[in-house]
Every structure is written in C-alpha cells, then in structure tokens.
Amino acid sequence: MPAAPSPVIDLNAVTQTFVSSDGSPVTALQDVDLRLRRHEFVSLIGPSGCGKSTILRLIAGLLRPTSGEVRIFDLPVTEPRDEIGMVFQKPTLLPWLSVLDNITFPMKHKYGRVDEKDLVRARELLAMIGLQDFGHKRPDELSGGMQQRVSIARSLLHDPEILLMDEPFSALDALTRDEMSFELLRIWNERPKTVVFVTHSIQEALLLSDRIVVMSARPGRVADIIDVPLARPRTLATLADPRFTQMANDIRVQVFSRKPE
Numbered sequence: 001m002p003a004a005p006s007p008v009i010d011l012n013a014v015t016q017t018f019v020s021s022d023g024s025p026v027t028a029l030q031d032v033d034l035r036l037r038r039h040e041f042v043s044l045i046g047p048s049g050c051g052k053s054t055i056l057r058l059i060a061g062l063l064r065p066t067s068g069e070v071r072i073f074d075l076p077v078t079e080p081r082d083e084i085g086m087v088f089q090k091p092t093l094l095p096w097l098s099v100l101d102n103i104t105f106p107m108k109h110k111y112g113r114v115d116e117k118d119l120v121r122a123r124e125l126l127a128m129i130g131l132q133d134f135g136h137k138r139p140d141e142l143s144g145g146m147q148q149r150v151s152i153a154r155s156l157l158h159d160p161e162i163l164l165m166d167e168p169f170s171a172l173d174a175l176t177r178d179e180m181s182f183e184l185l186r187i188w189n190e191r192p193k194t195v196v197f198v199t200h201s202i203q204e205a206l207l208l209s210d211r212i213v214v215m216s217a218r219p220g221r222v223a224d225i226i227d228v229p230l231a232r233p234r235t236l237a238t239l240a241d242p243r244f245t246q247m248a249n250d251i252r253v254q255v256f257s258r259k260p261e
C-alpha cells in the first residue's frame with residue numbers, strides 16, 4: 001500500500017504558554033495534536049479563550065510554540081510564509097486606498113510595486129466576489145459584507161495553499177453571514193485550499209467543514225474531531241437536511257457539557 005501523503009499542516013504535542021500582564025503564566029494550549037490533509041476544510045470551535053486564534057497564529061508563523069512542533073508541508077514553521085493567507089474578524093482594509101489597491105497592497109508592501117499580473121489577478125478576484133464595479137471605491141463606500149469579501153480577495157491574491165480564517169463572518173448580520181458561507185464554499189471549490197476556519201457558530205462549522213475540531217476550555221486541548229459526512233456541494237438544502245440538525249444538536253450538547261478543567 002502506498003504511504004499516506006504527509007499532512008499539509010501538522011501540530012505535534014503543541015503547548016503554548018503566555019505570560020499575562022501580572023506576570024503569571026497562562027497556558028493557552030496543552031498538548032495539541034492536529035493534522036490537516038491537502039485541501040481539507042477544518043473548523044475549530046470551542047469556548048472563548050480556549051486557544052483557537054493561538055492555533056492560527058502558530059500555523060501562520062506569527063508565534064513559536066513553547067513546546068511541541070508545528071510543521072507546514074513537512075517543514076518546521078519558523079516565520080510567516082507566502083503559502084498562507086489570513087482573514088480576520090474585521091476586514092482590516094486601509095481606508096485611504098481604493099478597493100483594488102487594498103487587494104494588491106500585500107504585493108506593494110512586500111515588493112514595493114504591483115506587477116501587471118497582480119493587477120489582472122486582483123481584477124479577476126474582484127469579479128469572482130461580484131465586486132467588479134467597485135474596484136475604484138474606498139472601503140467606507142462598501143457594506144460590511146462587501147468589505148469582508150474584499151479582505152478575502154486580498155488574502156487570495158498570491159493564491160495561497162493555506163487559508164487561515166479567524167471568525168471572518170462574525171461581525172456580519174445573519175443573512176450576509178449565510179451568503180458569505182456559500183460564497184466561501186464556491187471560492188474554495190474553484191480554487192481548492194487547505195482551510196482552518198475559527199468560528200463560534202456550530203451551523204457555520206457544519207455547513208463549511210470536512211471535519212470539526214472541538215476544543216476544551218483553557219488550557220485548550222483537542223476534545224474531539226468530528227467528521228462531517230454531508231454531501232458536497234453544500235447548498236441551502238444542506239441546512240434543511242435532518243442529519244444537519246441532528247449533528248448541530250449533538251455538537252451543541254458536547255460543547256456545552258464540557259466543563260472548564
């Protein structure tokens with residue numbers, strides 16, 4: 001039998017301790033093991049403060065683990081890398097730049113210039129997110145959902161293999177949130193990526209993911225990893241599937257019955 005391909009993202013016995021402002025240690029993560037296959041969509045859910053964002057920062061190379069190891073494509077993570085795109089809760093667009101310039105900003109920042117091919121790609125991405133007529137607008141002329149679309153487009157400019165998303169839709173209203181979930185699925189379908197998606201919404205995690213990682217309260221540990229067997233492409237009909245409702249209920253019970261350790 002051929003050997004299984006190495007995971008794209010590999011967290012091996014990762015413990016992360018911070019020093020809080022009063023000098024006391026805070027163990028955010030304890031012995032976290034997590035492996036993601038290529039083009040897998042995995043969500044992290046768990047109580048506030050259980051270390052979900054810390055996991056993203058470790059994968060992004062913005063943080064070095066106190067102990068254990070984080071590997072990307074079989075190499076230890078030592079610094080931020082180009083294969084990774086990040087999307088945060090807030091759009092974090094630069095208000096004085098146009099939408100198009102915001103999308104190309106990472107290239108400008110890194111290389112001091114924007115190539116024609118980056119501009120072409122930025123326009124393609126704008127079209128992909130349905131904002132082809134908004135390239136010249138300033139961010140404050142766009143709705144919150146549109147701004148978040150722009151920041152997703154920005155994270156995709158260099159076509160990263162890995163996309164890290166930290167509650168990207170939590171600041172949006174419920175309708176826009178559902179719309180954005182389907183939009184993200186469409187983008188992921190068109191340009192497959194390995195995605196780690198942090199959310200507090202069980203429904204969002206179920207709709208989007210291949211697997212859901214349930215974390216325990218601080219110090220964050222992997223309490224369970226749940227396979228989501230719902231067929232793809234996921235559509236509005238998925239939300240009405242009785243298995244969806246059943247799984248959402250089961251996960252809710254699991255998350256809420258977990259007491260802090």
Ligand SMILES: Nc1ncnc2c1ncn2[C@@H]1O[C@H](COP(=O)(O)OP(=O)(O)OP(=O)(O)O)[C@@H](O)[C@H]1O
Pocket residue numbers: 018019020021026027028046047048049050051052053054055218
């Ligand atoms: N730089 C830091 N210095 C000190 N403590 C930190 C630091 N970063 C995170 N922490 C602490 O580590 C723990 C985990 O934080 P993290 O932001 O990863 O949690 P989270 O699960 O993403 O929370 P939320 O769901 O509320 O966003 C928290 O107790 C937080 O206060």
